[in-house]
Amino acid sequence: VLDATHGDPWFDGKTDRQSVKNRMFEDVKEKIESNKPVIIKTSAGTLQELVKHFEMTTEGQLTHDIPFVTTKKQKSILLKIYSNEKNNFRDIVEYDSPEFWRLHRNNKRCVIFLTNEIIDESLQNYYTIIVDKYRFSAEKPAIIPINGGCRYNLASHASIQNILDYVGEVNPKEVITDCSRSGYAPMLAKQIQLKYPKINAHPSC
Numbered sequence: 710v711l712d713a714t715h716g717d718p719w720f721d722g723k724t725d726r727q728s729v730k731n732r733m734f735e736d737v738k739e740k741i742e743s744n745k746p747v748i749i750k751t752s753a754g755t756l757q758e759l760v761k762h763f764e765m766t767t768e769g770q771l772t773h774d775i776p777f778v779t780t781k782k783q784k785s786i787l788l789k790i791y792s793n794e795k796n797n798f799r800d801i802v803e804y805d806s807p808e809f810w811r812l813h814r815n816n817k818r819c820v821i822f823l824t825n826e827i828i829d830e831s832l833q834n835y836y837t838i839i840v841d842k843y844r845f846s847a848e849k850p851a852i853i854p855i856n857g858g859c860r861y862n863l864a865s866h867a868s869i870q871n872i873l874d875y876v877g878e879v880n881p882k883e884v885i886t887d888c889s890r891s892g893y894a895p896m897l898a899k900q901i902q903l904k905y906p907k908i909n910a911h912p913s914c
Contacts, residue, residue, distance in 0.1 A: 711872065713886045713894035713912070724851040724864040730762050732852060733838060733861050737763070740836045741775055741818050748821045748832065748858075751840035755863060756822050757787040759840070763820070764798050771820070773799045776812060779822040780804045872897070873904050881908060888914035 737747050749759060760777060764770070779787070781803050788795045802808050804821065812819050813831065821835070828837075837858035851862040876884060884901055886894040894912035901910035 710885045710887055710913075711876075711897065713888065713891040713897050724862045726863050729851050729861055729863055730759065731766070731768060733759070733840075734763055734766055734768060736838065736859060737820060738769060738771060741771060741820070744818055746817070746819050746821070746835045747838065748823060748828065748835045749838045749840060750823050750828075753783060753786060753824050755840055756783055756824060757790050760787055760798070760801075760822055761791055761794065765794070776802045776817070776819040777822065778802045778804050778809055778812075778819050780824075780826065783822065783824065869897075869900065873901065876901055876905060876908065880905075884908055884910040886910065886912045888912050 733749075737749070740747050749756075751759065756779065760779070763777070777799055779801060784801050784803060787798070787801070791798075802812065802819070804823065804826065821832075834857070839855070839858065839860045841861075841863055849862075851864075853860040884898070886898040886901075888894040894914060898910040898912045901908060
């Protein structure tokens with residue numbers, strides 16, 4: 710079963726992942742130095758990658774008196790993925806914990822990493838970075854300022870060529886393209902069928 714948002718040309722904007730991560734760090738550092746807390750909304754996996762990047766960057770690191778915040782679940786995933794590097798990470802505050810709300814009440818600077826959590830109304834004025842979760846088409850830049858924050862494209866979605874190559878390597882008997890999140894599923898199934906006639910490819914809808 711393939712998520713049909715992967716391979717959708719609407720999600721096919723190109724980016725230089727490392728340069729975009731570096732620019733995001735500069736953006737966050739600038740806001741923190743201006744005494745502004747920051748929220749970063751992204752998907753699991755990318756969240757952990759960004760925490761590591763912010764900790765390991767050599768471009769003027771954020772001092773360890775700036776708390777990083779995320780949920781208990783995402784913190785656990787981070788420490789499992791990067792078990793060899795975890796001693797280099799600052800102590801991460803758990804989102805929605807008493808410690809976090811003390812930071813908030815005292816208007817302390819911090820960087821909050823979230824996935825799909827609902828952001829409390831009292832945090833709405835925080836500078837917000839949204840990573841991916843947006844249709845970056847080929848003609849749009851990888852960094853787009855928005856009201857109260859910025860969107861960054863890390864190209865976490867596979868391109869159509871990536872998808873076709875993957876299907877070819879796996880060589881399944883059947884591929885179902887999932888319609889639940891994208892109207893691109895029938896077209897993706899058709900392209901797979903054209904590329905690999907022996908594979909039965911069809912949308913779920």
